[in-house]
Each structure stands twice: as C-alpha cells, then as structure tokens.
Amino acid sequence: MVMGELSQETEVxxxxxxxxxxxxxxxxxxxxxxxxxxxxxxxxGGVCLYRGCIPSKTxxxxxxxxxxxxxxxxxxxxxGAPRIDPEGLRRWKAQVxxxxxxxxxxxxxxxxxxxxxxRAEFESSASVLLHDAEIxxxxxxxxxxxxxxxxxxxxxxxxxxxxxxxxxxxALALADIPESLxxxxxxYVGLELGMVYAAFGSRxxxxxxxxxxxxxxxxxxxxxxxxxxxxxxxxxxFRTRVVELxxxxxxxxxxxxxxxxxxxxxxxxALVAVGRRPATEGLGLxxxxxxxxxxxxxxxxxxxxxxxxxxRAVGDAxxxxxxxxxxxxxxxxxxxxxxxKPAQFDARAVxxxxxxxxxxxxxxxxxxxxxRLGIEVQVTRFPWRFSGRAVTLGASEGLTKLxxxxxxxxxxxxGVCGRHAEGLIAxxxxxxxxxxxxxxxxxxxxxxxxxxxxxGEAAELFFGNAVHLLGKTPSPAR
Amino acid sequence: xxxxxxxxDLGEGVHEGEILSVRIAAGQAVREGEILLEVETDKAAVxxxxxxxxxxxxxxxxxxxxxxxxxxxxxxxxxxxxxxxKPAPAAAAEKSPPEPAAPSAPPGEPRRGPVPxxxxxxxxxxxxxxxxxxxxxxxxxxxxxxxxxxxxxxRIPSAASPAAAAQPSAAPASPAVEExxxxxxxxxxxxxxxxPFRSLRRATARRMTLSWSRxxxxxxxxxxxxxxxEAFRKKHKGPVEALGGRLTLTVFALKAAATVLKGHPxxxxxxxxxxxxxxxxxxxxxxxxxxxxxxxVVPVVRHVxxxxxxxxxxELKGLIERAHARKLTREELQGGTFTLTNAGAxxxxxxxxxxxxxxxxxxxxxxxxxxxxxxxxxxxPRLAARLRMPAVLxxxxxxxxxxxAVGFLRAFRRMLEDPDELLLxxx
Numbered sequence: 074m075v076m077g078e079l080s081q082e083t084e085v086x087x088x089x090x091x092x093x094x095x096x097x098x099x100x101x102x103x104x105x106x107x108x109x110x111x112x113x114x115x116x117x118g119g120v121c122l123y124r125g126c127i128p129s130k131t132x133x134x135x136x137x138x139x140x141x142x143x144x145x146x147x148x149x150x151x152x153g154a155p156r157i158d159p160e161g162l163r164r165w166k167a168q169v170x171x172x173x174x175x176x177x178x179x180x181x182x183x184x185x186x187x188x189x190x191x192r193a194e195f196e197s198s199a200s201v202l203l204h205d206a207e208i209x210x211x212x213x214x215x216x217x218x219x220x221x222x223x224x225x226x227x228x229x230x231x232x233x234x235x236x237x238x239x240x241x242x243x244a245l246a247l248a249d250i251p252e253s254l255x256x257x258x259x260x261y262v263g264l265e266l267g268m269v270y271a272a273f274g275s276r277x278x279x280x281x282x283x284x285x286x287x288x289x290x291x292x293x294x295x296x297x298x299x300x301x302x303x304x305x306x307x308x309x310x311f312r313t314r315v316v317e318l319x320x321x322x323x324x325x326x327x328x329x330x331x332x333x334x335x336x337x338x339x340x341x342x343a344l345v346a347v348g349r350r351p352a353t354e355g356l357g358l359x360x361x362x363x364x365x366x367x368x369x370x371x372x373x374x375x376x377x378x379x380x381x382x383x384x385r386a387v388g389d390a391x392x393x394x395x396x397x398x399x400x401x402x403x404x405x406x407x408x409x410x411x412x413x414k415p416a417q418f419d420a421r422a423v424x425x426x427x428x429x430x431x432x433x434x435x436x437x438x439x440x441x442x443x444x445r446l447g448i449e450v451q452v453t454r455f456p457w458r459f460s461g462r463a464v465t466l467g468a469s470e471g472l473t474k475l476x477x478x479x480x481x482x483x484x485x486x487x488g489v490c491g492r493h494a495e496g497l498i499a500x501x502x503x504x505x506x507x508x509x510x511x512x513x514x515x516x517x518x519x520x521x522x523x524x525x526x527x528x529g530e531a532a533e534l535f536f537g538n539a540v541h542l543l544g545k546t547p548s549p550a551r
Numbered sequence: 552x553x554x555x556x557x558x559x560d561l562g563e564g565v566h567e568g569e570i571l572s573v574r575i576a577a578g579q580a581v582r583e584g585e586i587l588l589e590v591e592t593d594k595a596a597v598x599x600x601x602x603x604x605x606x607x608x609x610x611x612x613x614x615x616x617x618x619x620x621x622x623x624x625x626x627x628x629x630x631x632x633x634x635x636x637k638p639a640p641a642a643a644a645e646k647s648p649p650e651p652a653a654p655s656a657p658p659g660e661p662r663r664g665p666v667p668x669x670x671x672x673x674x675x676x677x678x679x680x681x682x683x684x685x686x687x688x689x690x691x692x693x694x695x696x697x698x699x700x701x702x703x704x705x706r707i708p709s710a711a712s713p714a715a716a717a718q719p720s721a722a723p724a725s726p727a728v729e730e731x732x733x734x735x736x737x738x739x740x741x742x743x744x745x746x747p748f749r750s751l752r753r754a755t756a757r758r759m760t761l762s763w764s765r766x767x768x769x770x771x772x773x774x775x776x777x778x779x780x781e782a783f784r785k786k787h788k789g790p791v792e793a794l795g796g797r798l799t800l801t802v803f804a805l806k807a808a809a810t811v812l813k814g815h816p817x818x819x820x821x822x823x824x825x826x827x828x829x830x831x832x833x834x835x836x837x838x839x840x841x842x843x844x845x846x847x848v849v850p851v852v853r854h855v856x857x858x859x860x861x862x863x864x865x866e867l868k869g870l871i872e873r874a875h876a877r878k879l880t881r882e883e884l885q886g887g888t889f890t891l892t893n894a895g896a897x898x899x900x901x902x903x904x905x906x907x908x909x910x911x912x913x914x915x916x917x918x919x920x921x922x923x924x925x926x927x928x929x930x931x932p933r934l935a936a937r938l939r940m941p942a943v944l945x946x947x948x949x950x951x952x953x954x955x956a957v958g959f960l961r962a963f964r965r966m967l968e969d970p971d972e973l974l975l976x977x978x
Contacts, residue, residue, distance in 0.1 A: 080877065082751065082754065084753065084754075107747075107748070107753050185747050187747075199881065200881075212881070415674070415677040415678050416674075416677075417677060419670075419673055421665055480692075481667075481692035481693065482692065483667055483692055506669065506670050507669045507670075508667030508668055508669060508690070508694045508695075510691055510692055512691075513691075
C-alpha cells in the first residue's frame with residue numbers, strides 16, 4: 074500500500090501525549106479498551122516533560138543549591154563561587170528527560186497503547202486525518218482531546234528558536250546565562266525561571282502589569298517570596314507595561330511604561346511569561362460538534378464530555394487551572410467515563426505549587442476567593458518563625474494558613490509559603506477532600522521537628538492558642 | 552380478612568399482559584382454583600385461577616387493560632382472621648423491616664454547596680445514583696459517610712436504581728467491561744505469544760458478544776437444489792463480466808432474499824426494546840459478510856429490491872474489492888436491514904450464523920456440492936446427482952418464531968431452485 078494511504082480504526086483515540094493525554098490513554102487501556110495515542114513528538118510526555126515542569130524543576134533544584142550554598146556562608150560554611158556550566162546543565166536536563174521519556178514509552182508499550190507520531194486533524198466526529206504520519210486516517214469510537222496550551226506571544230512578538238525574546242521553551246533551552254534578563258510576567262513561570270537565571274548569575278528585571286507578584290494567590294502567601302526576590306532580582310516594576318520590545322543584534326530593547334513614567338532599557342535576553350492559551354486551533358474542531366468558549370477553551374461537563382458525544386477533552390485545552398495533575402485527573406475521568414463508569418471530575422482541592430525558594434503552595438478555597446464569593450471563613454495563620462524546624466533550616470520567613478468554615482471547623486483550604494511547601498500541601502489536600510475538621514488536624518500527631526507541625530499548629534489556632542503561639546482570637550465555646 | 556390478588560409472575564421474562572376477559576364479578580363467591588381472568592401476554596393467553604376461596608369484593612381491572620406483574624387485580628374476602636387481629640407481634644414485625652438505627656433523620660431538602668464527604672464516598676454515591684446533597688450526614692459536623700450513603704440508597708430504592716447510577720456515556724454504547732476470572736499463566740505449560748487484540752478483531756468481538764448475549768437465536772437449515780440455477784449462472788456469467796460484475800450465487804441469493812423479505816416484514820425488522828416497539832423497515836438494504844485479511848466486514852448493498860441482477864453483480868464486486876482494500880466508507884457499512892453470509896466460497900458447508908445486531912435475522916449459505924438425491928419423476932422415485940446448497944437462517948426468537956424461519960427458507964428455496972420463478976418475481 075502507498076504511504077499515506079493507510080487508515081486504521083481505534084476504540085479510543087487520544088490526541089496529545091502530555092500528562093492529560095497519557096493518563097487518559099493508560100487508564101483507558103487498564104480498563105480493557107483499545108487505545109491509540111497521537112502526539113507530534115515521538116514519545117509521550119508533552120510540554121510538561123520536554124519543555125515545562127520537568128526541565129524547570131531540574132534547574133530549580135540546582136538554583137536552590139546555589140542559593141543555599143551562598144546562604145551557608147553566614148552559618149559557618151563557606152563554598153567557593155559557583156562555576157555555572159551551561160553545557161553541563163543542558164546535558165543533565167537531557168538525561169533527566171530521557172529517563173522519564175523512556176519510562177513513559179515503556180509504560181505505553183506494556184499497556185498495548187499504540188503510539189503514533191503525527192498531527193491529528195478532525196475530518197468528522199468519527200475520524201481524524203494524520204499529518205506527517207505513516208497512517209493517513211484514524212477512525213475512532215471515542216476521542217479525547219488533550220492538546221494542551223501554548224505560551225502567549227504579545228502582539229508583534231515572535232518566539233524564534235534561539236531568539237533573544239524567549240518563551241518558557243526558549244528559556245528552558247538555556248542557550249547561555251545572559252548577563253541581563255528581562256522577565257515579563259510575575260506569574261509562576263516568570264518567577265521560577267527568573268529565579269533560575271538569577272541564581273545562575275543573570276541580572277534579572279521583572280515587569281508585571283498587576284500591583285504584585287502571583288496575582289490571584291493570597292497576598293500573605295506571596296509576601297515572603299516577594300521579600301526574597303527583592304534581594305535576588307535587580308529590579309521589579311509593578312503596574313508596568315512593556316510598550317515596546319525589539320530584538321537587536323546583541324540585545325533586546327524594551328520600553329517600559331508604568332507609574333514612574335517610561336524607561337527604556339537594553340537586556341541580553343527577555344523572557345515573556347504572560348500566560349498560555351489553549352492549543353485548540355488547527356484541530357479541525359469546526360468539522361465536529363465540539364464547542365469552544367470565546368478564549369478558545371473547549372467546553373466540557375464534569376465527565377469531560379464536549380458538546381459532541383463521542384469526543385471528550387481534558388487538561389489545558391479545557392481551561393481552569395492549567396496544571397499537569399489537574400490534566401491527569403481529568404484524563405482518568407474521561408477514560409473511565411468512556412468505559413461506562415460513573416466517574417466525574419469533582420476535586421475540591423486542586424493543589425498548586427510554585428517552585429521558587431521559598432515555595433508557595435495552596436489548595437481548596439483561598440482567602441481571596443472566599444472574599445470574592447462572599448463565603449464566610451475563619452483564617453488561621455501560623456508564621457514559621459515559631460517553628461523550630463523552620464528556624465534550623467533558615468526558613469523562618471514562611472507561613473502556613475488554614476481556611477476554615479466558622480461554624481463547623483471544617484477545613485476548606487490550606488496555603489503554605491516556605492521551603493518544602495510542595496510536600497506540605499498534600500496534608501491540606503487530604504484534609505479538604507476528606508471533609509476533615511480543624512480539630513482532626515490539631516489532634517493528629519505531626520513529627521517533631523518538622524515543617525508539618527506548622528499545619529497542626531495552624532489548626533490549633535482555630536481553637537485559640539497553639540502550643541508555640543498564643544492566638545489573638547478568644548477560644549470559641551466547645 | 553380481605554386478600555389482594557396480584558398479577559403473578561408469569562415467568563419467561565413476561566412483565567405485563569392485557570386483560571382479555573374477566574370471569575367473575577363483585578359479590579360473587581369464588582373457590583380456590585376457579586378461573587378469575589384471562590390474560591394475554593406476549594407469549595400466550597393464560598387463564599388465571601383464584602388462589603383463595605371467598606367472596607369477590609372488588610374487581611379492579613377490565614378487559615383491554617394492560618396490567619403489570621404485582622398489580623392488584625381482584626380483592627377477595629376470605630373470611631379468615633387477618634394477621635393484624637392476632638396477638639402475634641413476631642408476624643407483624645416481619646411485615647416492616649426495622650428502620651436503620653442511624654441516620655434517623657428523614658431525607659430532607661437538598662443542602663447547598665459542597666457536601667462534606669470523602670472522594671471514595673462521593674464515588675459510591677455516584678455508583679448508587681444517590682444525590683449526595685440529600686443524604687443526612689452522621690459524621691462529625693455533618694460529614695456524610697459511606698455508610699450514610701448506603702443506608703440512604705437502601706431506603707430509597709428509586710434513588711439507588713443502577714440505571715440511574717450508570718449515566719451511560721452519550722456516545723455509542725460503550726463496551727461493557729466484563730468481569731471475568733483472571734486467566735492462568737499459559738506459559739506455565741509451554742511457550743506462548745501475545746499479540747494485540749485491536750481494531751476490527753475487537754470490534755467483531757464486541758458486536759458478536761452483544762448479539763449473542765441479547766438475542767435468543769434459533770437457526771433453521773434447508774437444502775436447496777441449485778442445479779438449474781448454476782447452469783443459468785454459467786450461461787449469463789460472461790455478459791455480466793463484460794459489464795464489470797461477477798455473477799455469483801450470492802447475487803442470486805441477495806435478489807431472492809430481498810424478494811422473499813417483502814412477504815416477511817418481521818424478518819426485515821429490529822426490536823426497539825426501549826420503546827417497546829418493533830421497527831419494520833420498508834427498505835431492503837442487504838449486508839454481505841466479506842472475509843478480509845483484517846477480519847470480517849459487512850458492506851451493504853442498498854435497495855436490493857429495486858436493482859437488477861446485473862446491477863447487483865456489478866455493485867457487489869466493487870464492494871468486495873473495496874472491502875479487501877479497506878477502502879469502504881462508513882456509509883457503505885451502515886444501514887443494513889438483513890445480512891447474507893456465504894461460507895460456500897471458502898468451502899464451508901453448514902453453520903449457525905450470529906445475527907448482525909440489531910437486525911432480526913441472518914441468512915447463511917454453504918458450498919453447493921454434488922449429492923445423490925432421490926427425485927420423483929412421473930411418480931417414480933429415482934436417484935440423481937444434483938448440486939445442493941445448504942441455506943441456514945438464524946432468527947431473533949423475540950421477534951420471530953421457527954415458523955417464520957421455515958416460511959422464509961421455503962420461499963427462498965423455491966426461488967433459487969427455479970430460476971424462472973426468480974426472474975418472474977422480479978419487477
């Protein structure tokens with residue numbers, strides 16, 4: 074048969090091999106369905122593995138080492154100045170990715186999930202055309218769209234491979250350690266990568282249109298990180314817009330306009346991290362009944378079904394918190410729904426983690442969200458300066474806070490700023506999802522000395538005093 | 552005491568019936584075993600005897616009315632003392648099972664906002680079709696536990712109907728993931744190879760399982776003498792070939808089947824269980840099973856009744872070629888009302904085909920072989936060598952009976968045995 078003429082049938086077609094797509098594919102295969110996974114990359118993993126979570130966390134760990142080594146000088150251990158070797162960093166990153174990609178590929182193979190490299194485009198609600206693939210057409214009984222998202226490029230800006238104006242993809246390629254870096258966007262991507270480059274020696278300037286970093290995250294959780302960045306970044310401009318961004322031979326020229334007037338400055342490189350938009354164009358969705366909202370996100374119900382009954386969608390492509398673990402959970406729901414199980418995405422505590430140092434993590438209801446929605450809550454805060462473990466780590470700037478339902482004491486949300494917040498948040502997720510009460514969290518034993526004690530003590534504060542902190546609110550009657 | 556007489560379970564999956572006649576009236580004395588009513592179900596008409604002796608108090612049904620199993624038909628005063636009159640608390644207690652101790656609060660108004668319950672409890676509620684917001688929580692500060700959900704589901708049967716819980720995917724029926732015992736490790740007994748079970752093979756498996764588990768099949772066999780037909784076929788083969796067709800026995804069989812189907816509307820039909828209706832199809836689109844390298848596909852020849860043998864021969868050849876090249880369109884595989892499967896081409900003789908769900912019947916043909924046959928000539932039997940072909944018809948016994956199958960096969964046989972008859976019946 075002629076190449077490009079081949080067509081195939083599959084029971085479940087998953088488009089996109091990121092965490093949403095491969096979770097859907099693997100779960101569907103585990104439920105006995107026959108699955109084909111199509112991705113433009115040769116192996117599963119998606120943005121998360123190749124250009125997102127995994128490479129950024131690889132670098133962030135090393136950045137933290139550099140910063141810790143510097144901090145140790147004031148605590149009795151002095152290291153020499155670090156020598157940053159970009160080629161060594163790239164090699165290590167590649168090794169990490171390779172290991173994960175191999176693992177995912179083996180998992181797919183062992184589940185009999187057929188992997189096809191190519192770009193899928195719907196030609197009807199029952200088949201897709203494959204571009205740049207050995208198979209031309211795939212007919213499916215069910216499809217799961219998990220095509221993810223792409224970095225937003227502001228008008229007039231183009232991300233060229235190797236260009237000085239970079240998206241997160243370019244920044245993670247780590248072409249060099251630029252002398253100076255302009256970071257546009259004070260969200261988690263800009264802060265994480267800004268911190269990596271600052272730790273590796275770049276002079277980092279942050280520009281943010283809002284009045285502070287991590288807009289949308291409770292202000293008290295962002296505060297310790299802000300204090301830290303003040304010492305780490307060369308400058309931070311808030312309520313400031315980039316009105317012009319031009320790539321020149323040896324630099325990027327930026328004109329910034331903000332409260333303090335206009336500044337024109339040249340940087341070795343610029344990182345644009347102003348958000349991501351769904352990758353739902355060019356998919357041929359107009360040939361199906363799938364509906365999108367005005368921003369391009371695919372509309373789905375709690376069972377991840379689109380307006381087209383045979384097609385489901387998950388992850389960044391459907392919006393909400395654009396996080397890998399949310400995508401995975403949705404992928405599993407989609408697969409279970411296809412298999413006829415009564416699955417539903419009903420998570421009450423989707424955790425989010427910002428991997429800066431200090432880290433910021435939260436789950437469930439936030440204080441600002443409660444205020445916006447008019448939900449009455451009681452908030453308890455346990456500052457880490459009262460935690461023995463935090464002080465030993467030199468991490469006493471941290472904060473643990475609980476969002477509690479006043480009448481019942483039920484835990485609705487948890488927020489942490491500080492070292493290892495990524496692990497601490499899990500207790501909050503469990504508490505919120507299980508319907509635990511502050512009393513539960515206060516009653517269980519937290520090992521001493523650990524940072525997890527801050528969670529128990531924040532819960533104790535709901536009743537007045539914590540062991541290591543006298544509360545300001547009187548004890549409610551119990 | 553007054554006893555209620557309810558429509559008993561009539562067995563064989565019969566859930567309802569129509570009252571044909573009422574043999575008794577209020578005030579009349581009846582004896583146990585005396586016929587009260589006559590009910591027609593979709594299986595048969597049955598006379599229903601009284602289980603009591605006494606006086607009929609009330610007749611709650613009238614002829615023409617449809618009644619369901621468990622519905623009260625007649626009340627009878629038996630003259631016995633009622634259990635309520637007896638000082639037998641044990642008997643009374645039997646009647647109403649004890650209320651679960653907790654939760655005691657009756658299901659009230661739905662709560663607002665997220666109901667405190669663990670993810671596992673929430674999943675259980677979905678599985679049992681329970682609206683979590685209506686379940687009283689027995690845990691701390693109103694936490695709904697798994698036990699609360701189970702207790703609630705047990706008390707409100709309608710809420711717990713599995714049908715409500717399943718929320719079947721809106722997409723075409725999802726494959727049922729059957730729970731079967733895990734397979735043994737076959738390699739313990741010798742080398743094995745595992746190959747993927749996918750695409751067409753899997754689709755065939757699903758369709759056949761669906762058909763075999765839903766449809767009670769009955770298969771009838773008929774032998775057809777195709778000696779004359781084969782001679783006729785050979786004579787006209789050449790011209791049809793010149794037109795780009797292939798005049799095979801299948802072509803004749805298709806034409807004959809479509810013609811016979813017109814006189815047997817219930818065979819060209821589907822049972823719509825959900826609607827409680829039989830769908831009689833006034834179009835004759837016949838599928839032909841084609842064995843390809845990839846597996847079985849069933850392209851459909853549309854409007855067989857309106858087409859000439861030549862047209863069918865040309866169209867079928869094209870469909871079969873496209874089937875082997877895997878170039879059939881989805882449309883060419885859809886809309887069949889009846890299916891023909893010819894094992895004869897592969898040298899197969901008799902078999903029992905499985906109906907192509909949701910059709911009502913499938914016709915199978917075997918290889919025509921020369922056989923010694925006793926034929927009658929001028930009233931004198933003699934032995935002759937005749938070309939005979941087995942034809943089998945599997946029917947959906949919910950819609951059809953053996954008599955329908957025999958009738959179809961007889962008419963089909965007559966047509967194929969006498970090509971003139973076949974040609975004459977063509978419009």
